[in-house]
Amino acid sequence: MGEHLNGAAPDTPVVRLRNLVKSYDMEGVPVRAVNQVTLDIPARRFAMIVGPSGSGKTTLLNLIGCIDSPTEGQVDVAGQAVGRLSDKALSDFRSRHIGYIFQSFNLFPVLTAFENVEYPLLLCGVPAAERRRRVTAALESVELADRAGYRPNQLSGGQKQRVAIARALVKEPSIVLADEPTANLDSHTGAQIIDLMRTMQRDRATTFIFSTHDPKVMARGEEIFVIRDGELVEHRSEGQA
Numbered sequence: 594m595g596e597h598l599n600g601a602a603p604d605t606p607v608v609r610l611r612n613l614v615k616s617y618d619m620e621g622v623p624v625r626a627v628n629q630v631t632l633d634i635p636a637r638r639f640a641m642i643v644g645p646s647g648s649g650k651t652t653l654l655n656l657i658g659c660i661d662s663p664t665e666g667q668v669d670v671a672g673q674a675v676g677r678l679s680d681k682a683l684s685d686f687r688s689r690h691i692g693y694i695f696q697s698f699n700l701f702p703v704l705t706a707f708e709n710v711e712y713p714l715l716l717c718g719v720p721a722a723e724r725r726r727r728v729t730a731a732l733e734s735v736e737l738a739d740r741a742g743y744r745p746n747q748l749s750g751g752q753k754q755r756v757a758i759a760r761a762l763v764k765e766p767s768i769v770l771a772d773e774p775t776a777n778l779d780s781h782t783g784a785q786i787i788d789l790m791r792t793m794q795r796d797r798a799t800t801f802i803f804s805t806h807d808p809k810v811m812a813r814g815e816e817i818f819v820i821r822d823g824e825l826v827e828h829r830s831e832g833q834a
Contacts, residue, residue, distance in 0.1 A: 606633035613666035641814035692761030
């Protein structure tokens with residue numbers, strides 16, 4: 594996956610945040626959801642942004658994922674200072690370099706599992722034969738090749754999240770962002786999904802970044818960033834994989 598890091602050295606952080614601030618106007622009162630956060634997330638790691646509800650972890654994930662823009666500070670992703678990109682260039686960068694997994698799955702209900710996984714490749718202009726090869730391989734990797742023609746309402750919660758994982762990984766992104774990915778799953782299914790994502794992260798040498806307040810998910814992290822009231826209060830590194 595080195596090509597996704599724009600030729601950067603293997604130990605170069607895939608995410609680099611400097612003095613990051615995100616403020617919102619709450620009935621005329623400015624509120625800082627993220628307050629002066631500076632951190633580095635190494636490439637090819639299983640990273641967690643953890644904290645209670647309302648701590649700012651989802652806002653921070655959205656800033657890393659270029660879904661939102663900061664009020665102040667700098668965001669570098671995969672060697673790119675994303676704040677310098679035009680809206681069109683930012684959209685293109687996001688579609689090519691960042692995969693997303695959400696707690697609510699965010700699958701298109703009218704599309705089959707195959708078509709949901711294929712959709713990001715359509716946006717990127719990947720030719721049809723290559724799309725079919727990559728989608729088939731992605732569904733096989735999450736053990737859903739036999740459900741390719743099923744729509745989301747025909748799938749269990751765990752199967753929907755597996756489709757979402759395949760969709761996130763099919764474009765071979767630099768990073769995959771997962772916002773509370775097990776929140777709508779029972780504990781057994783949630784554990785299976787974390788195991789699957791851990792395996793995929795190792796096999797594909799991709800960086801996964803979670804937001805979570807689930808201790809069982811936190812326990813699997815290699816890099817733990819603790820957020821409280823919008824501020825980074827602790828960073829733990831569990832050793833190189």
